[in-house]
Amino acid sequence: AIQLTQSPSSLSASVGDRVTITCRASQGISSALAWYQQKPGKAPKLLIYDASSLESGVPSRFSGSGSGTDFTLTISSLQPEDFATYYCQQFNSYLPLTFGGGTKVEIK
Amino acid sequence: EVQLVESGGGLVQPGGSLRLSCAASGFTFSSYEMNWVRQAPGKGLEWVSYISSSGSTIYYADSVKGRFTISRDNAKNSLYLQMNSLRAEDTAVYYCASNIGGPAFDYWGQGTLVTVSS
Numbered sequence A: 001a002i003q004l005t006q007s008p009s010s011l012s013a014s015v016g017d018r019v020t021i022t023c024r025a026s027q028g029i030s031s032a033l034a035w036y037q038q039k040p041g042k043a044p045k046l047l048i049y050d051a052s053s054l055e056s057g058v059p060s061r062f063s064g065s066g067s068g069t070d071f072t073l074t075i076s077s078l079q080p081e082d083f084a085t086y087y088c089q090q091f092n093s094y095l096p097l098t099f100g101g102g103t104k105v106e107i108k
Numbered sequence B: 001e002v003q004l005v006e007s008g009g010g011l012v013q014p015g016g017s018l019r020l021s022c023a024a025s026g027f028t029f030s031s032y033e034m035n036w037v038r039q040a041p042g043k044g045l046e047w048v049s050y051i052s053s054s055g056s057t058i059y060y061a062d063s064v065k066g067r068f069t070i071s072r073d074n075a076k077n078s079l080y081l082q083m084n085s086l087r088a089e090d091t092a093v094y095y096c097a098s099n100i101g102g103p104a105f106d107y108w109g110q111g112t113l114v115t116v117s118s
Helices: none
Strands: A004-005 A009-013 A019-025 A033-038 A045-049 A062-067 A070-077 A085-090 A103-106 B005-007 B008-013 B018-025 B033-039 B045-051 B057-062 B068-073 B080-084 B090-099 B114-118
Touching: A004 A085, A009 A019, A009 B033, A019 A033, A019 A103, A033 A062, A045 A070, A070 A085, A085 B045, B005 B090, B018 B033, B018 B090, B018 B114, B033 B080, B045 B068, B045 B080, B057 B068
Parallel strands: A009 A103, B008 B114
Antiparallel strands: A004 A019, A019 A070, A033 A045, A033 A085, A062 A070, A085 A103, B005 B018, B018 B080, B033 B045, B033 B090, B045 B057, B068 B080, B090 B114
């Protein structure tokens, strides 16, 4: 199974900060990676697919990069509505499909 | 507007069974792959199962293989998850999710809570 390791597991940041979350795959997955945002009590929301493609309707302050084993989600200027938990997911293989452990972004 | 609405969750004893449903609307259900994903209380996301658009290809996570069965009825625009031999560790919110725009999960239901406890 392909393991996804996210770091950090949590972070504290202020409104306006630039935030970077990383996701490392245990083996190469090309660009088959997505990023999701989840707020408490809500379903996850797709932000980025194919490692760097912005989902329709998602603000341009969100961006993704990387390929192979190392990936990054960047929020260029953190907004109050961005405080949430973020997950990466690989869809290179369904045997099994896997998510990262999550990164909780909290208010400093 | 795409909508996915799960139902069927509830409290069940260990060893019991439950059938979850996901009613889809706003898109051509029969054309798209579907998945179940779960989230235990306070924990991360765990993919559970996948079914192709026709139902001919199915995958399961090892943690549910042999106990859970995914199926779909394209005539009724519905996805199902039959859960048997339930364990305490199956306690979670269960989401159905679609792959309409591509392989990533672009639409999710609101989730249904399954609690396995005596």
